[in-house]
Amino acid sequence: MKRRMLLKQLGLLAGAAVVLPHCTGKETAQEATISLHKLKITGHHQNSVTALVDALIPKTDTPGAKELDVQSYVWRMVDDCTSEEDQKKFLAGLDHLTTIADDRFGKTIAECSAADLQTLLQEMNDGKITEKNVGDFYQQFRRHTIRGFVGTESVMTNVYHYNMIPGHFTGVVEIKDPNDLKVILG
Amino acid sequence: MNLNIDAKDKNTFDAIVIGSGISGGWAAKEFGEKGFKTLVLERGRDVKHNVDYPTTNKRPWEFEHYGEMPRDVKQENPIVSKCYAFNEDAAHFFVKDKEHPYVQDKPFDWIRGYQVGGKSLLWARQTQRWSEFDFEGPARDGFAVDWPIRYKDIAPWYSYVEKFAGISGNKDGLAELPDGEFLPPMEMTKVEQYFQAKVAELYNDRHIIIGRCAHITEPKDIHIQQGRVKCQHRNLCQRGCPFGGYFSSNASTIPWALKTGNVTLRPNSVVHSIIYDDKKGKAVGVRVIDTETKESIEYFANVIFVNAAALNTNLILLNSTSNRFPAGLGNDNGLLGKYVAFHNYRARVSAEVEGFENFTKSGNRPNGCYIPRFRNVRKQETDFLRGYAAGFDANRWVNHHAEGVGADLKANLFKPTLGGWHVGSHMMGETIPKDTNFVSLDANQKDAWGIPLLKINIDYDTNDDKMVADYLEQMTEMFEKAGFKNVKTHDSKQAPGLDIHEMGGVRMGNDPKTSLLNKWNQLHACKNVFVTDGACMTSTSTQNPSLTYMALTARAVDYAVKQKF
Numbered sequence: 150m151k152r153r154m155l156l157k158q159l160g161l162l163a164g165a166a167v168v169l170p171h172c173t174g175k176e177t178a179q180e181a182t183i184s185l186h187k188l189k190i191t192g193h194h195q196n197s198v199t200a201l202v203d204a205l206i207p208k209t210d211t212p213g214a215k216e217l218d219v220q221s222y223v224w225r226m227v228d229d230c231t232s233e234e235d236q237k238k239f240l241a242g243l244d245h246l247t248t249i250a251d252d253r254f255g256k257t258i259a260e261c262s263a264a265d266l267q268t269l270l271q272e273m274n275d276g277k278i279t280e281k282n283v284g285d286f287y288q289q290f291r292r293h294t295i296r297g298f299v300g301t302e303s304v305m306t307n308v309y310h311y312n313m314i315p316g317h318f319t320g321v322v323e324i325k326d327p328n329d330l331k332v333i334l335g
Numbered sequence: 336m337n338l339n340i341d342a343k344d345k346n347t348f349d350a351i352v353i354g355s356g357i358s359g360g361w362a363a364k365e366f367g368e369k370g371f372k373t374l375v376l377e378r379g380r381d382v383k384h385n386v387d388y389p390t391t392n393k394r395p396w397e398f399e400h401y402g403e404m405p406r407d408v409k410q411e412n413p414i415v416s417k418c419y420a421f422n423e424d425a426a427h428f429f430v431k432d433k434e435h436p437y438v439q440d441k442p443f444d445w446i447r448g449y450q451v452g453g454k455s456l457l458w459a460r461q462t463q464r465w466s467e468f469d470f471e472g473p474a475r476d477g478f479a480v481d482w483p484i485r486y487k488d489i490a491p492w493y494s495y496v497e498k499f500a501g502i503s504g505n506k507d508g509l510a511e512l513p514d515g516e517f518l519p520p521m522e523m524t525k526v527e528q529y530f531q532a533k534v535a536e537l538y539n540d541r542h543i544i545i546g547r548c549a550h551i552t553e554p555k556d557i558h559i560q561q562g563r564v565k566c567q568h569r570n571l572c573q574r575g576c577p578f579g580g581y582f583s584s585n586a587s588t589i590p591w592a593l594k595t596g597n598v599t600l601r602p603n604s605v606v607h608s609i610i611y612d613d614k615k616g617k618a619v620g621v622r623v624i625d626t627e628t629k630e631s632i633e634y635f636a637n638v639i640f641v642n643a644a645a646l647n648t649n650l651i652l653l654n655s656t657s658n659r660f661p662a663g664l665g666n667d668n669g670l671l672g673k674y675v676a677f678h679n680y681r682a683r684v685s686a687e688v689e690g691f692e693n694f695t696k697s698g699n700r701p702n703g704c705y706i707p708r709f710r711n712v713r714k715q716e717t718d719f720l721r722g723y724a725a726g727f728d729a730n731r732w733v734n735h736h737a738e739g740v741g742a743d744l745k746a747n748l749f750k751p752t753l754g755g756w757h758v759g760s761h762m763m764g765e766t767i768p769k770d771t772n773f774v775s776l777d778a779n780q781k782d783a784w785g786i787p788l789l790k791i792n793i794d795y796d797t798n799d800d801k802m803v804a805d806y807l808e809q810m811t812e813m814f815e816k817a818g819f820k821n822v823k824t825h826d827s828k829q830a831p832g833l834d835i836h837e838m839g840g841v842r843m844g845n846d847p848k849t850s851l852l853n854k855w856n857q858l859h860a861c862k863n864v865f866v867t868d869g870a871c872m873t874s875t876s877t878q879n880p881s882l883t884y885m886a887l888t889a890r891a892v893d894y895a896v897k898q899k900f
């Protein structure tokens with residue numbers, strides 16, 4: 150994978166017209182370990198999304214999105230609940246992001262440090278990288294990751310105090326502490 | 336010979352009820368309690384209370400797509416996908432488009448539930464009584480035919496079914512929306528209370544009230560006997576309620592009927608037609624197709640209740656032909672299938688509310704507020720006939736903060752804040768039954784059981800358009816006068832059907848020349864056949880209809896058991 154970087158440093162990689170496979174044989178051959186209904190993805194796609202999920206919502210003193218397996222939710226949503234057109238954009242954008250990571254860091258997305266990925270994520274978030282469907286990829290990826298994360302059992306129960314059986318409805322509650330999540334989420 | 340007689344004996348009952356939904360469940364319970372050996376025929380599978388509610392205790396993260404339906408399912412089922420309740424948690428209680436096709440001569444979103452309990456598992460449980468103004472409507476305004484009954488005829492039966500079903504509501508003392516046998520009302524939010532007071536101050540004929548709904552807010556002995564307890568405010572009703580907190584046939588009437596020992600429930604039994612005996616001059620039974628064995632079986636009874644839900648009841652009667660009734664059972668006047676109507680749910684209005692920051696709500700409310708019809712109630716006052724009721728809600732937004740990336744994003748996600756208040760309303764308009772709104776049988780296409788497909792020919796008219804415009808105008812005015820901001824109006828132009836309040840086709844009336852059923856819901860021309868689901872409705876008024884089907888059913892069974900058929 151260092152090949153692009155090497156070529157670049159050697160001044161051999163000039164202009165976008167040069168098309169080179171961005172993955173080495175070893176990585177393309179790697180098969181995805183999740184089975185999807187429609188999407189055909191590689192192990193590289195899978196590992197990239199996992200790394201990005203981890204970088205977007207990292208582990209702190211509470212579990213991060215990767216630990217909570219949000220990546221599986223992201224793939225399920227893209228695979229089952231997304232139009233064919235948006236699916237294509239998702240994978241095309243992810244592929245191009247792979248190229249960008251390689252250009253910038255000389256690494257696959259999965260090899261990048263969290264800090265490197267967060268730099269990329271921040272730029273995508275600021276709308277600075279949108280070309281070749283990266284913007285479309287990012288919108289979908291971000292939406293599913295956030296939704297997937299806040300919907301996990303861990304966040305729902307530990308943070309949002311989810312209770313299936315409230316047992317009551319009180320129409321008028323006077324707010325004493327405006328920061329009390331139990332009050333906010335009612 | 337003897338074998339045949341035995342088989343016939345085995346297949347002979349005092350009463351047959353077709354359909355086990357809201358109305359059929361009531362017929363079964365009433366017949367069972369009155370000692371009638373009763374057969375309930377249900378085309379769908381059995382759904383036993385609690386046992387067959389596969390999603391009822393699933394938590395949100397246990398749904399593969401957090402509730403959202405997969406793309407393929409939506410593409411394969413464009414019609415049912417339009418229903419707001421068709422989600423991962425309840426999709427198994429809806430008919431899928433492909434499984435049960437019908438012909439749309441005009442667009443009609445026919446939403447169905449084929450299983451024991453029918454749509455009673457899925458309904459939104461809003462239950463209002465009709466008033467005298469509603470029953471008088473057609474006669475006063477000169478459309479359809481005069482209802483053969485008035486409020487006083489049905490009032491005791493409303494009480495009767497309300498006590499058993501469990502209806503929560505407030506005694507509002509409104510002539511246009513009579514009070515019922517209410518369990519305690521649910522609460523209104525701060526802004527709902529404000530709007531209620533404001534509207535009372537600004538208008539003397541408009542009222543904001545808490546919705547009346549089929550939820551047990553305080554169990555009475557009769558509910559405990561059914562094994563049902565207090566509503567737990569889970570807001571997961573469409574999955575089937577393990578507490579029996581809301582009324583469904585599955586939690587209430589069906590198990591009650593079975594407990595009498597007089598009722599046999601036969602799921603997987605599609606009624607093909609009703610058998611009319613020309614010699615005896617009456618209906619003698621029904622022809623059924625077993626969906627599992629594909630076997631055609633005949634069942635016999637002295638009295639038959641047709642409760643297959645409005646349009647399927649039309650279909651069964653249209654398909655029940657004989658020498659005496661070549662155009663469908665009881666159809667001497669050619670009106671069977673005609674004068675179908677529905678509720679106009681096209682329009683909504685929303686707005687933002689400033690202030691009230693110190694207030695919020697807590698818990699869930701499986702209910703909303705209600706604005707009873709205020710147009711043309713006591714006299715004709717607009718350039719359109721009849722009027723509309725409306726739903727109303729006021730809630731606060733919860734702002735989820737999703738700014739940033741990495742640890743910042745995460746910290747933001749953990750700190751949702753309360754946003755402003757917003758209000759929303761949707762209309763429920765009366766539509767006028769017309770002979771141009773009708774259902775019929777397709778001449779060529781048949782379903783998997785050899786039954787002709789239903790052809791639906793139903794549309795809006797200019798009266799509906801005027802009513803939409805008036806609702807949008809009046810609701811905007813009410814919101815603006817209350818000081819709400821950023822009022823937005825919307826006409827979805829949704830096709831008829833999605834209201835899921837289709838009615839008529841076998842209407843009640845005094846005159847056999849212009850109606851199919853008499854004041855007891857009996858076919859004028861075949862007195863041992865009764866229709867007490869939505870098909871019987873002469874007009875639609877604006878109330879959610881199911882409570883009226885329950886009351887008409889209990890009343891009709893009471894009458895039927897006193898007859899010598």
Ligand SMILES: Cc1cc2nc3c(=O)[nH]c(=O)nc-3n(C[C@H](O)[C@H](O)[C@H](O)COP(=O)(O)OP(=O)(O)OC[C@H]3O[C@@H](n4cnc5c(N)ncnc54)[C@H](O)[C@@H]3O)c2cc1C
Binds near residue numbers: 357453455647836882
């Ligand atoms: C999402 C939703 C929200 C709703 N909200 C409300 C509300 O708030 N208030 C209200 O009043 N109403 C509401 N409704 C409408 C309400 O569900 C119906 O009015 C009610 O269920 C009608 O009762 P029924 O007995 O006529 O029909 P169903 O409850 O539909 O039962 C009919 C039964 O007959 C069976 N059947 C049909 N054909 C045959 C055949 N040939 N042979 C044997 N069996 C047959 C069906 O399988 C079904 O089980 C709502 C409906 C839905 C889906």
